[in-house]
Amino acid sequence: MKAHRFSLLAFLISGSHVYAQSCSNITTEGGWQGVASISYYAYMGSACNCGHGNEDAANWQGNTGAALGIGQGYYSGAVNQILFNGNMASGQPNCGTGCGSCYELQTTGVDAYNSGTGPGSSITVMVVDACYNNNGAPNWCTSTTGGPDDFGCTVHFDIDTDPTAYNPTPPVPVGKDGTQWANGGQFVQYRPVACPPAMASAFSRDCTGDCPA
Numbered sequence: 001m002k003a004h005r006f007s008l009l010a011f012l013i014s015g016s017h018v019y020a021q022s023c024s025n026i027t028t029e030g031g032w033q034g035v036a037s038i039s040y041y042a043y044m045g046s047a048c049n050c051g052h053g054n055e056d057a058a059n060w061q062g063n064t065g066a067a068l069g070i071g072q073g074y075y076s077g078a079v080n081q082i083l084f085n086g087n088m089a090s091g092q093p094n095c096g097t098g099c100g101s102c103y104e105l106q107t108t109g110v111d112a113y114n115s116g117t118g119p120g121s122s123i124t125v126m127v128v129d130a131c132y133n134n135n136g137a138p139n140w141c142t143s144t145t146g147g148p149d150d151f152g153c154t155v156h157f158d159i160d161t162d163p164t165a166y167n168p169t170p171p172v173p174v175g176k177d178g179t180q181w182a183n184g185g186q187f188v189q190y191r192p193v194a195c196p197p198a199m200a201s202a203f204s205r206d207c208t209g210d211c212p213a
Contacts, residue, residue, distance in 0.1 A: 021110050022152030023187060032189040036155035037112070038105065039140050040183075041077070042162035042170040047086060047130040048099035050207040073122070073176030074196060077159040078129035079103075080141045080149075086130050088144065093130035100203045102126045102195035105157060105188040107175070112151050112185035121175030123159075126199050128207065131158040155190065 023035040078084075079098060086093025102124055109119035131141035139150040141158070148154050161170045172181045195203070 021112055021187065023148070023154075024152045026108050026110055026187055028189055031191065032106070033191045034155060034189070035108065035153065036105070036157055036188055036190045037140055037149060037151045037153040038157045038159060038186045038188055040161045040170040040172060041158050042160065046128050046207070047078070047084070047092070047094050047096065048128045048203075048207050049095065050128050050203070073124060073174065074199065075123060075125050075159050075161060075173060076128045076199075077125045077157055078131035078141075079127050079158075080131045080156045081144055082154055084127065084130045092132060093144075096127075096130060098127045100127065100195070100200070100207065102193050102199065103157070103190050104193045105190050107179075107181065108187050108189060110187050111182060112187070116186050117179060117182045121177050121179035121181065123173050123175055124193060124196065124199075125157055125159055126195055126203065128160075128203070129158075131156055151185075151187075153187070157188070157190070 023037065026035045028035055081093050081096075083101075083103075084093050084096035084098040086096030086098075088094075104122055104124050106122040107117045107119055110116050140156045142149050142154075142156070149156055159173055161173055172183050174180055
């Protein structure tokens with residue numbers, strides 16, 4: 001794996017926050033689309049209308065969790081508007097063209113605060129939701145503009161790591177190699193990939209009928 005080049009002297013300053021690293025400090029390897037920031041969440045509503053209109057993405061994924069391999073490197077989650085590309089008529093992205101797409105995310109060994117999880121661990125994330133701006137908190141999502149966020153990234157993934165729970169402290173993802181990822185602030189390389197058949201089937205059954213074509 002190629003070494004990532006970043007400057008420990010480069011600081012990204014946003015409001016009262018100072019972050020030691022940003023997406024702009026990380027060199028993307030060949031074959032990857034870019035670098036993104038990530039966060040974790042538990043119990044996620046669905047701007048792709050998974051769960052037949054009841055904002056309950058947790059149930060459709062949780063009920064098929066064994067097949068989808070949650071906790072084994074396969075997750076659902078939200079992306080910001082630059083990848084979600086949703087209808088903004090309601091003021092928030094909804095039924096985006098990104099719904100049901102999958103991305104492989106790979107740790108870079110860097111996060112916004114320190115060294116992060118070592119490089120090379122990967123997960124697959126299916127897009128089932130839009131990541132919204134969170135006023136008063138670090139601006140990860142920049143949903144309506146596509147970034148950059150407070151961490152210098154134009155793309156953000158908010159990963160649902162516990163689809164059967166309601167707002168506990170979310171667990172961290174576990175990579176396909178068994179690596180437990182660090183808690184928050186990770187920078188990852190990302191690229192589009194084919195969705196695993198079980199995830200694609202669950203999405204087709206529980207989500208697409210609720211969004212207009």
